[in-house]
Amino acid sequence: xxxxxxxxxxxxxxxxxxxxxxxxxxxxxxxxxxxxxxxxxxxxxxxxxxxxxxxxxxxxxxxxxxxxxxxxxxxxxxxxxxxxxxxxxxxxxxxxxxxxxxxxxxxxxxxxxxxxxxxxxxxxxxxxxxxxxxxxxxxxxxxxxxxxxxxxxxxxxxxxxxxxxxxxxxxxxxxxxxxxxxxxxxxxxxxxxxxxxxxxxxxxxxxxxxxxxxxxxxxxxxxxxxxxxxxxxxxxxxxxxxxxxxxxxxxxxxxxxxxxxxxxxxxxxxxxxxxxxxxxxxxxxxxxxxxxxxxxxxxxxxxxxxxxxxxxxxxxxxxxxxxxxxxxxxxxxxxxxxxxxxxxxxxxxxxxxxxxxxxxxxxxxxxxxxxxxxxxxxxxxxxxxxxxxxxxxxxxxxxxxxxxxxxxxxxxxxxxxxxxxxxxxxxxxxxxxxxxxxxxxxxxxxxxxxxxxxxxxxxxxxxxxxxxxxxxxxxxxxxxxxxxxxxxx
Numbered sequence: 001x002x003x004x005x006x007x008x009x010x011x012x013x014x015x016x017x018x019x020x021x022x023x024x025x026x027x028x029x030x031x032x033x034x035x036x037x038x039x040x041x042x043x044x045x046x047x048x049x050x051x052x053x054x055x056x057x058x059x060x061x062x063x064x065x066x067x068x069x070x071x072x073x074x075x076x077x078x079x080x081x082x083x084x085x086x087x088x089x090x091x092x093x094x095x096x097x098x099x100x101x102x103x104x105x106x107x108x109x110x111x112x113x114x115x116x117x118x119x120x121x122x123x124x125x126x127x128x129x130x131x132x133x134x135x136x137x138x139x140x141x142x143x144x145x146x147x148x149x150x151x152x153x154x155x156x157x158x159x160x161x162x163x164x165x166x167x168x169x170x171x172x173x174x175x176x177x178x179x180x181x182x183x184x185x186x187x188x189x190x191x192x193x194x195x196x197x198x199x200x201x202x203x204x205x206x207x208x209x210x211x212x213x214x215x216x217x218x219x220x221x222x223x224x225x226x227x228x229x230x231x232x233x234x235x236x237x238x239x240x241x242x243x244x245x246x247x248x249x250x251x252x253x254x255x256x257x258x259x260x261x262x263x264x265x266x267x268x269x270x271x272x273x274x275x276x277x278x279x280x281x282x283x284x285x286x287x288x289x290x291x292x293x294x295x296x297x298x299x300x301x302x303x304x305x306x307x308x309x310x311x312x313x314x315x316x317x318x319x320x321x322x323x324x325x326x327x328x329x330x331x332x333x334x335x336x337x338x339x340x341x342x343x344x345x346x347x348x349x350x351x352x353x354x355x356x357x358x359x360x361x362x363x364x365x366x367x368x369x370x371x372x373x374x375x376x377x378x379x380x381x382x383x384x385x386x387x388x389x390x391x392x393x394x395x396x397x398x399x400x401x402x403x404x405x406x407x408x409x410x411x412x413x414x415x416x417x418x419x420x421x422x423x424x425x426x427x428x429x430x431x432x433x434x435x436x437x438x439x440x441x442x443x444x445x446x447x448x449x450x451x452x453x454x455x456x457x458x459x460x461x462x463x464x465x466x467x468x469x470x471x472x473x474x475x476x477x478x479x480x481x482x483x484x485x486x487x488x489x
Contacts, residue, residue, distance in 0.1 A: 010114050439465060
């Protein structure tokens, strides 16, 4: 019952997670371009300034998926994110329960995973679409870890092919399979006293090695072909955003390595070392690149939690003494009460969530309740109703929404794909945002007819453009944003 309660609470929180102004809309815009042309774009369709610079569309299937979802309604996006996140949560919960039969460890594993992946669970992104594939890949590997089968290998490769078409993060899955092959090799070398012939003849090693090799080749089964590898090579960096330890995620990372230390100290065989080593590798990568944390969460929960239970010698939850009539251990009335309570809790949570609106006949939520407060809904609506001929300069994080169909497909200066802009455009964007007095000159050079200012984070820029100017006027202003328009635009 407690496990059901944890999952239901997380489900309810995710269902009310508001939409953002970025990511989902960038994917939807790119998906609409693919659907319109029937081919993958070779340039960044979200920023006209990046035209001419080659771009690989490495998330084409995710882009199409979110474009089709966004066509329905804003509510459809929140429903999709809630359902996809719930699939991952429920899969983790069921898997941990079946492996531990302990509500405390299962609940801890679910919360551990949720903290690590929370930034992605409520965001309509490519990551949310492939997270169930990643969890399934881990579970298949754990299931046949020490006795791999050909059928499992086939399913793993199929998951890699599907993942490769959804997102370039497929190399996380490939890297995991390579780690598994290396781990098997190390384990078998120890078992065979470091003799190579028994290792090469061992069926476990052969299957794991061939699976990893085929998985690498499987990444080529996308419309990009070798373009996926080219993009990886061009954008690869071992260093990213460093993990912040003064956060819940940072605290969970510390707990993770404490758990690995406990497992190593109390290990019963070398298998624990191999499994803990794989998690430690992902943990160290997450330390250097915080984006890896979402992939670390499921791996840590599914691998370490059952092992911790064994190391600490904690058994399954106690059950009532079996009776002659009920050999499975629980009186029928008690079992029925548990089941009824769980079903009732699930129904209450579902009824409270936005997903039940159409079923229960509730009015759709107001648009203001669907988005985060920092999203410039009023300014976006203004520009959609009063479009400008030239380019719109706005915070890059707002650019995705302004460029989308809801934003009137404004020709924005920058979006969350700002890395694809020419270096000079990036330099000028930063100078204008800092409030330097080049904005009028830059407006002429880049054909900017409107500037959207975030009054919360761009106070210096706001002060600069507020100076009297006969060529510009304030078209719209509220507590959140200001839209400055060129006269006659």
